[in-house]
Amino acid sequence: xxxxxxxxxxxxxxxxxxxxxxxxxxxxxxxxxxxxxxxxxxxxxxxxxxxxxxxxxxxxxxxxxxxxxxxxxxxxxxxxxxxxxxxxxxxxxxxxxxxxxxxxxxxxxxxxxxxxxxxxxxxxxxxxxxxxxxxxxxxxxxxxxxxxxxxxxxxxxxxxxxxxxxxxxxxxxxxxxxxxxxxxxxxxxxxxxxxxxxxxxxxxxxxxxxxxxxxxxxxxxxxxxxxxxxxxxxxxxxxxxxxxxxxxxxxxx
Amino acid sequence: xxxxxxxxxxxxxxxxxxxxxxxxxxxxxxxxxxxxxxxxxxxxxxxxxxxxxxxxxxxxxxxxxxxxxxxxxxxxxxxxxxxxxxxxxxxxxxxxxxxxxxxxxxxxxxxxxxxxxxxxxxxxxxxxxxxxxxxxxxxxxxxxxxxxxxxxxxxxxxxxxxxxxxxxxxxxxxxxxxxxxxxxxxxxxxxxxxxxxxxxxxxxxxxxxxxxxxxxxxxxxxxxxxxxxxxxxxxxxxxxxxxxxxxxxxxxxxxxxxxxxxxxxxxxxxxxxxxxxxxxxxxxxxxxxxxxxxxxxxxxxxxxxxxxxxxxxxxxxxxxxxxxxxxxxxxxxxxxxxxxxxxxxxxxxxxxxxxxxxxxxxxxxxxxxxxxxxxxxxxxxxxxxxxxxxxxxxxxxxxxxxxxxxxxxxxxxxxxxxxxxxxxxxxxxxxxxxxxxxxxxxxxxxxxxxxxxxxxxxxxxxxxxxxxxxxxxxxxxxxxxxxxxxxxxx
Amino acid sequence: xxxxxxxxxxxxxxxxxxxxxxxxxxxxxxxxxxxxxxxxxxxxxxxxxxxxxxxxxxxxxxxxxxxxxxxxxxxxxxxxxxxxxxxxxxxxxxxxxxxxxxxxxxxxxxxxxxxxxxxxxxx
Numbered sequence: 116x117x118x119x120x121x122x123x124x125x126x127x128x129x130x131x132x133x134x135x136x137x138x139x140x141x142x143x144x145x146x147x148x149x150x151x152x153x154x155x156x157x158x159x160x161x162x163x164x165x166x167x168x169x170x171x172x173x174x175x176x177x178x179x180x181x182x183x184x185x186x187x188x189x190x191x192x193x194x195x196x197x198x199x200x201x202x203x204x205x206x207x208x209x210x211x212x213x214x215x216x217x218x219x220x221x222x223x224x225x226x227x228x229x230x231x232x233x234x235x236x237x238x239x240x241x242x243x244x245x246x247x248x249x250x251x252x253x254x255x256x257x258x259x260x261x262x263x264x265x266x267x268x269x270x271x272x273x274x275x276x277x278x279x280x281x282x283x284x285x286x287x288x289x290x291x292x293x294x295x296x297x298x299x300x301x302x303x304x305x306x307x308x309x310x311x312x313x314x315x316x317x318x319x320x321x322x323x324x325x326x327x328x329x330x331x332x333x334x335x336x337x338x339x340x341x342x343x344x345x346x347x348x349x350x351x352x353x354x355x356x357x358x359x360x361x362x363x364x365x366x367x368x
Numbered sequence: 369x370x371x372x373x374x375x376x377x378x379x380x381x382x383x384x385x386x387x388x389x390x391x392x393x394x395x396x397x398x399x400x401x402x403x404x405x406x407x408x409x410x411x412x413x414x415x416x417x418x419x420x421x422x423x424x425x426x427x428x429x430x431x432x433x434x435x436x437x438x439x440x441x442x443x444x445x446x447x448x449x450x451x452x453x454x455x456x457x458x459x460x461x462x463x464x465x466x467x468x469x470x471x472x473x474x475x476x477x478x479x480x481x482x483x484x485x486x487x488x489x490x491x492x493x494x495x496x497x498x499x500x501x502x503x504x505x506x507x508x509x510x511x512x513x514x515x516x517x518x519x520x521x522x523x524x525x526x527x528x529x530x531x532x533x534x535x536x537x538x539x540x541x542x543x544x545x546x547x548x549x550x551x552x553x554x555x556x557x558x559x560x561x562x563x564x565x566x567x568x569x570x571x572x573x574x575x576x577x578x579x580x581x582x583x584x585x586x587x588x589x590x591x592x593x594x595x596x597x598x599x600x601x602x603x604x605x606x607x608x609x610x611x612x613x614x615x616x617x618x619x620x621x622x623x624x625x626x627x628x629x630x631x632x633x634x635x636x637x638x639x640x641x642x643x644x645x646x647x648x649x650x651x652x653x654x655x656x657x658x659x660x661x662x663x664x665x666x667x668x669x670x671x672x673x674x675x676x677x678x679x680x681x682x683x684x685x686x687x688x689x690x691x692x693x694x695x696x697x698x699x700x701x702x703x704x705x706x707x708x709x710x711x712x713x714x715x716x717x718x719x720x721x722x723x724x725x726x727x728x729x730x731x732x733x734x735x736x737x738x739x740x741x742x743x744x745x746x747x748x749x750x751x752x753x754x755x756x757x758x759x760x761x762x763x764x765x766x767x768x769x770x771x772x773x774x775x776x777x778x779x780x781x782x783x784x785x786x787x788x789x790x791x792x793x794x795x796x797x798x799x800x801x802x803x804x805x806x807x808x809x810x811x812x813x814x815x816x817x818x819x820x821x822x823x824x825x826x827x828x829x830x831x832x833x834x835x836x837x838x839x840x841x842x843x844x845x846x847x848x849x850x851x852x853x854x855x856x857x858x
Numbered sequence: 859x860x861x862x863x864x865x866x867x868x869x870x871x872x873x874x875x876x877x878x879x880x881x882x883x884x885x886x887x888x889x890x891x892x893x894x895x896x897x898x899x900x901x902x903x904x905x906x907x908x909x910x911x912x913x914x915x916x917x918x919x920x921x922x923x924x925x926x927x928x929x930x931x932x933x934x935x936x937x938x939x940x941x942x943x944x945x946x947x948x949x950x951x952x953x954x955x956x957x958x959x960x961x962x963x964x965x966x967x968x969x970x971x972x973x974x975x976x977x978x979x980x981x
Contacts, residue, residue, distance in 0.1 A: 121882075121884075124881070124882050125882050127881075128877075128878055128881040128882050129878070131881070132874055132877060132878055132881075135874075136870075136874065138563070139563065139870065141559060142559045142560055142562070142563045145557055145558075145559040145560065147557045147558050147559060148557065149555055149556050149557035149558065149560070149561075150540045150541070150555050150556050150557060150560070151540075151557045151560055152536060152539065152540060152557070152560045152563070154540070160542045161538070161542025161543065161932060161934070162429050162430050162542060162543050162544070162934065163542070163908075163932045163933055163934045165430055166430070166933060166934070167916065167927050167930055167933065168927060171426055171427070171430045171431075172426075172427075178924075179921065179924060180918065180920060180921035180923075180924055181921070189917060189918040189919070190916075190917045190918075191916040191917065191918070191930070191933045192916055192917070192933045192936045192937055192940075194933075195933050195934055195936075195937040196937040196940060196941075198424070199424070199426055199430060199431055200431070200432060200487075200937060201423075201424050202423045202424065202432045202488065203432065203487060203488055203491055203937075203941055204941070206479075206488075206491045206492070206495065207491065207941050207944045207945070209380060209383075209472060209475075209495060210491065210494060210495055210498065210944060210945050210948045211944055211947070211948050212383070212384075212472070213383075213468075213469060213472045213495065213498045213499055213502065213948075214498050214948030214949065214951055214952040215948070215951060215952075216465055216468060216469060216502065217465075217469065217498060217501065217502035217505070217952045217955065217956075218951050218952050218954075218955035219465070219955075220465045220469075220502055220505065220506065220508075220955075221502075221505050221508060221513070221516075221952075221955045221956050221958075221959040222955050222958060222959065223958060223959060223962050260917075261917065262917070264940075266940065266943075266944060293387055293388075296384075296387070297384040297385070297387050297388065300380075300381075300383075300384040301381055301384050301385070304377050304380055304381050305381075307373075307377060308377060310424075311370060311371070311373070314425065315370055316370055316422060316423070316424060316425040317370065317373040317377070317423055317424070318423050318424040319424050319425040320424070320425075327918060328918070354951060487938060487941075491941065491945070494945050494949075498948065498949075498952060501952065501956075502952075505956060505959070508959065508963075509963065510963045510964065513956060513959050513960050513963050513964075514960065514963075514964070514971070516956055517886065517953065517956045517957065517960055517969075518969070520949070520952065520953050520956065521880070521886075521889055521890075521893065521953065521969075524893055524949045524953075525877075525880055525893065525896070527945075528873075528893075528896050528897065528900055531900050531904075531942060532873070532900055532903065534938075535900070535903060535904045535907050535935070535938075536907075538907065538934065538935065538938075539907040544934075
């Protein structure tokens with residue numbers, strides 16, 4: 116009986132997916148008037164064109180390498196992520212915050228103990244961690260110049276902490292992580308509010324831009340990325356620490 | 369009006385502060401929510417509406433924007449009202465996770481309504497999904513965990529469809545701004561447009577509690593506590609009703625007329641809405657658990673609202689807005705009182721609640737008023753909604769007649785089961801019964817005030833008529849009322 | 859067959875495989891894996907939407923790269939994908955935490971377990 120039901124579900128799913136696939140095929144090959152799904156990509160017709168030319172505010176503005184522009188981040192993906200659509204990115208931080216908090220909420224209370232692993236790993240740990248922290252730091256400081264940015268940097272830093280736990284050493288306490296998380300989070304939104312106080316608009320990049328290609332350029336972006344990196348690393352490390360004993364002081368209220 | 373972003377920023381900052389607020393977190397949540405409600409009322413009355421707010425100083429299609437219209441700010445007021453009520457009926461939740469998640473949910477449900485950018489909308493809807501999942505899972509028992517994981521899986525699958533839809537919109541039209549998409553929608557190939565609408569509809573159907581996607585609803589209401597039920601109904605449900613006006617009736621319409629661009633899809637949505645009404649009312653009829661009865665009735669009302677919006681003529685949309693308000697107020701009363709009744713009788717079945725109405729006549733009366741309004745009895749707020757709906761359907765196409773029949777039949781079914789509950793509450797005697805706890809006075813006061821509001825609107829619909837007419841006008845002429853606000857120079 | 863078509867085809871097949879898994883599997887961990895496959899597919903799809911044949915990375919590295927702006931791939935889908943990756947990560951982490959709790963309260967990983975319990979309660 117149960118197998119019949121499973122078989123029926125499989126057949127239904129395949130039929131449904133086949134219909135969907137046929138529909139998508141029909142859409143892709145449709146030759147009606149109007150913009151089709153499979154038409155060639157034309158970047159000029161999209162909002163991206165103005166991002167690439169950095170002329171969102173002034174249609175006729177031009178810029179050159181090493182000069183000034185409205186958003187002087189050399190990495191244009193970063194410019195979109197952390198300036199033109201900064202509001203999305205700051206909400207993304209909240210997504211991570213709320214899911215990790217939910218994770219800590221629902222996880223059962225059984226904790227493991229942090230066990231010391233082999234002597235080799237334990238002794239090499241400081242060197243390994245230094246390198247990981249260096250790479251992480253490089254990524255968020257250079258996020259506006261090269262691929263990278265706050266989120267991958269935070270992931271790398273939290274990996275360093277994970278390696279520490281696996282080697283038998285808890286480098287940060289859960290309480291510290293919570294403070295880092297809250298301070299970084301509040302700072303991101305305070306910077307947004309500061310923009311409102313200074314320039315009359317939230318999430319505005321109110322610092323002087325600098326020149327394209329310099330480390331000290333792109334105004335607020337490096338600062339924001341630093342905060343994001345700290346927050347993300349604190350949250351991801353919190354996930355690992357949830358599993359271990361002494362990791363958290365539960366409010367059993 | 370740039371300051372309207374405080375509606376998002378303040379609760380989010382509060383969510384971080386709640387990590388350390390220990391015992392003060394409930395007070396802080398109440399203060400923040402009260403601020404939000406007062407602030408949104410001030411915005412509504414300021415006379416500066418409608419307005420488009422640029423975030424980050426980039427003009428609309430390039431940056432993200434908020435659109436504040438009488439319609440969206442009106443919905444915000446309702447959402448924040450539900451938030452306040454849900455905070456007042458909390459029982460014993462003290463941990464920081466609860467309040468922190470609640471504040472994120474508050475910000476996100478405000479954001480869904482205010483945002484004018486489709487990708488931003490996607491993030492906000494994901495945030496509400498995570499927030500409500502964490503709140504449903506909060507009791508950490510069997511029921512709530514099962515409900516939470518089912519909701520999370522459904523919501524993420526639906527969100528995946530929404531994201532594909534957004535991707536295709538960007539690929540074809542090259543923009544993410546809702547007003548920009550709405551003004552360019554006629555450039556699309558009809559089949560591609562159909563694909564986009566289907567993908568986005570799938571993405572929002574889960575939140576709208578429509579038929580094939582609503583098996584999570586009764587479980588979620590059963591698993592959550594009374595205050596989470598009010599949040600689920602008053603915050604998420606109201607935001608969902610707004611979503612249909614914005615995503616469907618502004619983005620995908622013929623020249624901003626309130627009629628969906630593709631007639632086939634409009635008709636299928638109507639069929640789905642009618643199916644939802646039928647299935648949920650029949651399911652509610654046989655249900656013993658009072659929370660499930662309310663959950664099914666909630667689904668049915670959502671179906672009614674969507675039916676009204678999809679008919680697309682003026683009377684139907686006016687009716688749908690009356691239904692939104694009436695359903696919001698009535699269902700909030702029922703959820704608040706249900707929480708009290710369950711705590712008193714110690715059982716989730718309504719058959720065990722004999723005589724509670726005699727012990728607390730005000731609460732019982734409020735319960736009956738709420739149920740009468742849901743049925744659509746004259747002189748209660750819901751009547752004007754169903755009246756408008758039926759008037760609109762008569763003026764619509766021939767196949768709407770089926771809709772009228774279904775609406776009337778389900779109203780009778782709804783009447784029977786609510787009267788059965790009311791009968792149990794009042795008439796059956798169980799005099800030497802010991803109750804586990806006393807009903808809390810503030811819950812009854814809240815319910816009584818809301819019940820008075822229902823009667824006031826029911827007797828004198830002129831009280832909110834002007835607001836509803838301006839909201840209807842906004843949907844029927846979205847070109848001048850929405851697109852021109854975002855792009856004044858075009 | 860152009861590169862773009864290969865990307866589109868592979869990403870849609872990933873999405874379909876994931877959807878099939880979500881629809882038919884009973885084990886929660888398998889459902890979550892399928893969800894992750896869908897998310898990977900979507901990310902690939904979005905990046906493919908911004909793909910330009912023989913395009914360049916949208917990063918300015920020297921004064922030479924400024925001349926190639928017309929040739930650069932679309933940066934917006936990449937920014938959207940970065941956001942959607944983080945959302946996917948959050949979903950997975952939260953859902954796995956819930957799964958651990960589910961296993962503790964239900965004693966099984968089958969998604970049907972909570973339905974069976976309801977049938978028991980109603981009888």
